[in-house]
Amino acid sequence: MHLQQIDRWPNTLRDETATLRQEIAAHLQRHTGNRTNIVTPFRGVMMAELHEPTPPMSYIYEPSLSLIIQGEKRVSFGDTLYTYNESRFFLTAVNLPTVAEVPYASAEAPFMSLLLQLNLPLAxxxxxxxEQHGNRINRQNTGMSLGAADCALLHAVLRYLANQDSPHNSSYVSDLIQREILYRILTSEAGSVFRETVLTGTSSQRVSIAINWLRENYEQPLKVEALAQLAGMGVSTLHHHFRRMTTMSPLQFQKQLRLHExxxxxxxxxxDASSAAIRVGYESVTQFHREYKRxxxxxxxxxxxQLLAGIGNLAIAIR
Structure with missing residues (x-):
């Protein structure tokens, strides 16, 4: 398995980033109530506070920016494991099935995270x-990537939350701050794939059409030729760019979607297991059991x- 590891800030920047995270945490805990909770206080923003570790859970990331305010998270996708903490943001450019785990959390040192859905038209x-002003966007290859959660990005996120929490909330100001957040993402080392995905006509954007179709129709039999035609690509071209973005073939991607669902x-x-297998599109329950266990x-x-025993209070929070 490939590993994408966490980074730590140099000593000279830790104080400022720590102060910003503390201010963001204050906004977050006003909504979570200082307890294990997962909330969506306003459109496009999800906040999580956990007081105990979570087992590996299936989760489909939509195009989003994920920031850890305190703690560490592990996200596996295909054969790649991303392990990151508050020094890095996690960027998802397309809908991707993952397994996510929070290895450490307690009431004394809760895990806190913030997820912002990305506004693709605004992007x-x-x-x-x-491009009109000649700004450079760095290169990146896959549909997921890590970038530095630096002071500029954290300042923008803090101002966005402060505006949302204000009784004089301005949607105009929110749009301006969202533009800055998108700019910070696009000029980071993780920005290239996001750019390619949102621009109409690029290979990444065409692959995202195929990915979205698979997500909405994962239980249907897959005909790669029809999927390639939908994406406006040849079969071999689709396979090449699909694997570049997702590290797997369309058929493998569909299987992961089915198993996660x-x-x-x-x-x-x-x-029961047989009913679940049939509902997600498996014709052979035996094959489903074999692939699920694998x-x-x-x-x-x-x-x-095991999952229901390990989720504990988190199950209550999710409901």
Missing amino acids: REVIADM ARRLLIAEPV MFGATPMRDKE
Whole structure:
């Protein structure tokens, strides 16, 4: 498995970034209530506070910026493991199935994170403005990447939250700050793939069309030729760019979507493994059991038992 490791800030920057994170944490905890909680206080923003570790949980990241305010998180996608903390942001450019885990959290040292959904139409405007003024956007290859959560980005996020929490909240000001946040992302080492994905006509944007179709129709039989036609690409071209962005083929991607959805069904609904397999599109329950165990390390029902036992208070928070 490939590893994307966390970085730590140099001593000269720790004090300023720590102060900014403390101010962001104050906004966050006003909404979480200083307890294990996952909330969406306003549109496009999700806040999480956890007082205990979480087991590896299936999660589909939409185009978003994820910031850890305190703690550490592990996100696995395909054969790549991203481990990051408050010094790095986690950028997702397309809808991708992952397994996410919070290895350390307690009431004394809670895990706190902030996820901002990215406004793609606004991002196109920012990219156009940047190109007009000759700004450079760095190169990156995959649909997920890490970037430095530096003071400039944290300042922008803090101002965005302060505006949202203000009784005189201005949507005009929010849009301006969102533009700055997008600018900070695009000029980071993680910005290139995001740019390619949101611009119409690029190979990444065409692959994102295929990815979105698969996410919405994962239970349907997959015909790669039809998927390539939908994306406006040849089959071999689709395979090449799809693997570049997701590290897997369209068929492997569909299988991951099916298994993640089956896992969600097993936890959230009173269904058995066979019913979950059929609902997500498997024709062979035996094959489903085999692939589920290979991916999650346990049979479906055993995995369900372990997850429900390990989630604890988090299950209450999610509901």
